[in-house]
Amino acid sequence: MKGILTLITLSAALSGAAGATTYPLTITDDLGRKVTLKAEPKRIVSVLPSTTETVCALGLCDRLVGVDDYSDFPQQATKLPKVGGLYNPNIEAMVALKPDVVLVSQYGKLAEPLTQAGVTVIAVNPETYDEVFTKTALLGKILNREAQARALVGKIKGDIARVEILTKNAVRKPTAYFEIDPTPYSIGPNSFMGVLLTKAGARNIIPASMGDFPKVDPEFIVKANPQLILGVDAKTAGARPGWSGISALKTGKVRDIPAELNTMLGRPGPRLGQALMGLAKLIHPELFK
Amino acid sequence: MQVAAPRRGLGVGLGTLLLAALLLAAVVLGTGLGSVTIPPGEVLGALWRGVTRQALEGNDVIVWQIRLPRVVMGALVGASLSVCGGAFQGVFRNPLADPYLLGVASGSALGATVAIVAGWPRALIPVSALLTALVAVACTLSLAREGRRFPPTRLILAGVVVGSVLSAATTALILRGEDRARQVLAYTLGDLGFSGWRDVLTVLPYVGLGCGALLLLARALDTLQLGELTARSLGVPVERLRLIAVIAASLATAGAVAYVGVIGFVGLIVPHMIRLAFGPGHRTLLPLSALLGGALLVGADLLARTTPLSQVGIVTTLLGGPFFLWLLRKERHD
Numbered sequence: 099m100k101g102i103l104t105l106i107t108l109s110a111a112l113s114g115a116a117g118a119t120t121y122p123l124t125i126t127d128d129l130g131r132k133v134t135l136k137a138e139p140k141r142i143v144s145v146l147p148s149t150t151e152t153v154c155a156l157g158l159c160d161r162l163v164g165v166d167d168y169s170d171f172p173q174q175a176t177k178l179p180k181v182g183g184l185y186n187p188n189i190e191a192m193v194a195l196k197p198d199v200v201l202v203s204q205y206g207k208l209a210e211p212l213t214q215a216g217v218t219v220i221a222v223n224p225e226t227y228d229e230v231f232t233k234t235a236l237l238g239k240i241l242n243r244e245a246q247a248r249a250l251v252g253k254i255k256g257d258i259a260r261v262e263i264l265t266k267n268a269v270r271k272p273t274a275y276f277e278i279d280p281t282p283y284s285i286g287p288n289s290f291m292g293v294l295l296t297k298a299g300a301r302n303i304i305p306a307s308m309g310d311f312p313k314v315d316p317e318f319i320v321k322a323n324p325q326l327i328l329g330v331d332a333k334t335a336g337a338r339p340g341w342s343g344i345s346a347l348k349t350g351k352v353r354d355i356p357a358e359l360n361t362m363l364g365r366p367g368p369r370l371g372q373a374l375m376g377l378a379k380l381i382h383p384e385l386f387k
Numbered sequence: 388m389q390v391a392a393p394r395r396g397l398g399v400g401l402g403t404l405l406l407a408a409l410l411l412a413a414v415v416l417g418t419g420l421g422s423v424t425i426p427p428g429e430v431l432g433a434l435w436r437g438v439t440r441q442a443l444e445g446n447d448v449i450v451w452q453i454r455l456p457r458v459v460m461g462a463l464v465g466a467s468l469s470v471c472g473g474a475f476q477g478v479f480r481n482p483l484a485d486p487y488l489l490g491v492a493s494g495s496a497l498g499a500t501v502a503i504v505a506g507w508p509r510a511l512i513p514v515s516a517l518l519t520a521l522v523a524v525a526c527t528l529s530l531a532r533e534g535r536r537f538p539p540t541r542l543i544l545a546g547v548v549v550g551s552v553l554s555a556a557t558t559a560l561i562l563r564g565e566d567r568a569r570q571v572l573a574y575t576l577g578d579l580g581f582s583g584w585r586d587v588l589t590v591l592p593y594v595g596l597g598c599g600a601l602l603l604l605a606r607a608l609d610t611l612q613l614g615e616l617t618a619r620s621l622g623v624p625v626e627r628l629r630l631i632a633v634i635a636a637s638l639a640t641a642g643a644v645a646y647v648g649v650i651g652f653v654g655l656i657v658p659h660m661i662r663l664a665f666g667p668g669h670r671t672l673l674p675l676s677a678l679l680g681g682a683l684l685v686g687a688d689l690l691a692r693t694t695p696l697s698q699v700g701i702v703t704t705l706l707g708g709p710f711f712l713w714l715l716r717k718e719r720h721d
Contacts, residue, residue: 315422
């Protein structure tokens with residue numbers, strides 16, 4: 099009882115303290131650099147699609163002055179100037195936009211040249227399921243939208259909980275193989291996509307020991323004999339050596355992921371709940387009749 | 388002056404036996420080991436049930452439909468690249484020559500990349516790879532041509548240029564099709580995953596035809612080692628020999644590269660190992676290279692499957708690089 103009380107007081111204190119961000123604000127970003135923001139950023143460039151979505155979900159879409167080539171949601175973001183992709187970033191274009199801050203991923207080595215050009219760079223890079231929430235909160239702090247970030251986190255968690263309530267009651271949870279790349283790469287249970295797969299009511303055949311996004315030996319998949327295959331179309335799967343005997347192919351439970359859902363699933367951002375919903379509908383259509 | 392005497396004492400007959408045993412051992416190990424360990428008895432049982440067309444049970448599917456074609460593909464590709472390497476080194480009398488010399492690999496890689504990025508069906512990937520490989524060879528040959536002759540230096544330089552240009556085109560395509568980048572990358576690093584019997588049967592005629600022709604040319608290649616003038620005076624049509632060898636080797640290499648991608652160093656190193664042990668005569672060099680190359684690639688793929696190195700091309704390059712450097716140092720000391 100005392101513990102719960104302490105928790106309540108503590109969270110009350112925290113939310114009370116987190117009213118508005120005070121600038122200058124110094125944070126440690128995902129590249130381990132200490133970055134100081136002098137004032138609330140008014141001109142933002144985002145080079146990570148999930149970050150673009152989060153910024154917009156925090157109600158700051160109109161402060162975005164540029165995004166990377168792959169940021170395509172929400173609609174408003176598609177009309178913004180494009181500043182390249184992870185492999186071919188257009189640093190000149192970023193600098194020319196005179197941003198107060200460029201939000202980058204920890205990959206792509208943009209921090210150094212941009213910093214040298216006098217641009218403030220912050221790497222915010224959600225990778226695990228939990229980081230989706232902590233990084234959303236961090237972005238809220240950086241952009242002086244802490245209350246909105248809390249609300250957004252609450253909304254995403256709510257969306258997820260609604261799906262989870264349904265899938266928890268699923269009678270049969272199929273063993274599943276989820277392919278993210280035909281080489282083939284799959285997802286481990288600890289990756290954020292793996293967490294979604296479990297929450298959607300499937301049992302991942304990939305053990306945690308294989309890592310978050312492992313390259314899989316095809317014979318491992320045949321041996322594991324999954325009841326459901328996601329991310330491959332039935333024709334491709336059937337043509338692979340030895341796959342026609344896999345349980346999922348015998349029962350016709352091979353589902354390619356529709357392009358839009360695939361995009362959502364690949365982005366650790368505000369549409370996580372919707373992504374989970376789409377995945378759950380593929381795995382347990384009977385629950386959504 | 389002794390020209391054709393073996394440099395080492397190891398008998399060719401014994402060597403053939405040893406290498407054949409090595410290849411067999413690699414095939415047996417490669418079929419039994421992997422992410423699932425299958426005891427030899429079960430492997431044999433699976434093979435028997437497959438041959439006698441009985442119903443496959445338990446791990447039979449893994450043995451018969453996944454590992455065996457993969458192992459056979461590895462042996463085929465390894466043998467093919469090594470025979471081509473040996474032949475190229477002989478044709479151009481250049482120890483650094485290898486199957487990728489004439490831009491064949493970069494040509495194949497470009498064709499495969501086009502097919503992969505465009506999302507064409509798997510069946511079209513090797514076709515596309517083959518066509519671009521042949522175009523690449525044609526470009527190299529026409530660049531290197533001097534009248535009716537193909538001087539070795541010009542040929543090698545032309546091959547390097549064509550290879551570089553094609554690689555740049557491939558890289559540009561990879562960047563455009565980022566979502567398939569990993570698939571293309573896997574291809575350019577060499578990968579035997581998802582090799583099935585159908586792939587083996589598709590590749591077999593190219594490799595068989597190409598390597599068969601090269602084996603028939605072995606005696607002429609031996610004569611060529613005496614020098615172009617001597618060979619000519621002994622009645623060897625040097626330019627025609629070169630052209631036929633290049634076409635045969637390109638056919639075999641393009642076939643090998645088509646499905647499994649660019650597997651580095653095998654074709655460069657295997658012939659050297661054989662030459663060190665059994666001497667430079669092509670009538671022993673080429674067939675023994677086939678045996679060792681097959682065994683080496685099957686072994687490398689086994690390592691790739693069971694360790695985090697994950698792709699056979701990575702393994703061959705990691706093993707081949709240091710060996711190559713050692714070779715360079717050794718040549719200098721000799």
